[in-house]
Amino acid sequence: MIPWCAAAAIALCAAGLYVGFFVAPTDATQGESYRIIFIHVPAAWMSMFLYLVLAFWAGVGLALNTRLSAMMASAIAPTGAVMTFVALWSGALWGRPTWGTYWVWDARLTSELILLFLYFGFMALQAAIDDPRRADKAGAVLALVGVVNVPIIYFSVKWWNTLHQGASVSLTKAPTMAATMLAGMILMALAFWMYAVAVTLVRVRAIILERERRSDWIKELAPGA
């Protein structure tokens, strides 16, 4: 499944970038710089969605005590953090020409940054625990506590922002969007999906090999190891 997903990620990414950079028209108000949304928006979607997937696998692992689900959770975390980081970074690069500043304390930006901290917290906790089984379970409890908190954080940050200052800048685009722009974004979103699946599966394979390195089937598989 990994080569298929990786190939699909590359193909979709190429198609999405082609549509994004050559087919989609130039935006009337933002000029060419809007094209960064073809990276930015899918990354932001994935960053949030991957946290839900992470919490789902963590919950399954905790409830059914299956080792593989916990390994999936820890394999997803770095990809989710990368997506969050890409979303923040590309957003900053987009904000500079469009808003005139790299960073504003906008509700979405701030909650995305806090999401990045949640990912880092999850990985830091797992890294601090030597026993893998304890790391799995402790991470699972933290992920579940975090997923309950994410909506609360999101709404409180949103409210905090709207009370402090009027909505001077908003990420919401004009409701009418050229069909080709939407197509490019969907293609890129699918590409990011495939990338996330492929990378997570590669990482989970590495985790399995590392943890099971003393079991017989791995010794048969790789006698030299």
Next chain:
Amino acid sequence: MIGTVAAVVRRDLLLAFRQRADVANTLLFFVVVVTMVPLGVGAEPNLLRAIAPGVVWVAALLAAILSLNRLFAADFADGTLEQMLISAEPLPLIVLGKTAAHWLVTGLPVTAMSVVLGVMFDLGAEATATLAAALALGTPVLSLVGAVGAALTLGLRGGGVLVSLLVLPLYVPVLILGAGSVEAVAAGLGAAPYLLLLGALALFALVLTPWAVSAALRISVE
């Protein structure tokens, strides 16, 4: 059930009062951090009045984080925690008692001290009262959510820094609502919605976190 909680609270309070310096240190830390801010940003009264709610709240968050290791570490070190885990009484109730005691020796003094700090920052009577009310509602959440982090990092190396990394992002809603309530009063709006939401958060945390802490303790001690 009430008896279990009361017994745990009484025991932890007794232990805390035998080591009064530890309790005082948290409060002292809170006051010192708040005192540093005017020294750093200058003594302009209007500026200080504007940032006072946020400063007091951030200091309260840090004080709560620093006091978290007292929650379980000593009991873990001398084996009492294992006795609590195998006791016939429900673990969430024991956790609730310990967290309540933790709040009584950290959150409550911080709340009381905030009245003095409100006067020092010249917030005015209504805003100072709101600050104290918000802290009274918010600091229990700090203790309850912090207990999850403290239980997860029990006995780990570098636990102190790690627990801040885990818990501070989860404190965001409390910080926003708590500081926002005082600013709403300063802006002439009512603080009631903020305080109601803080109360809701406190109840929500009160119901759910003892279970999460219990699960985390069982993972950490097994």
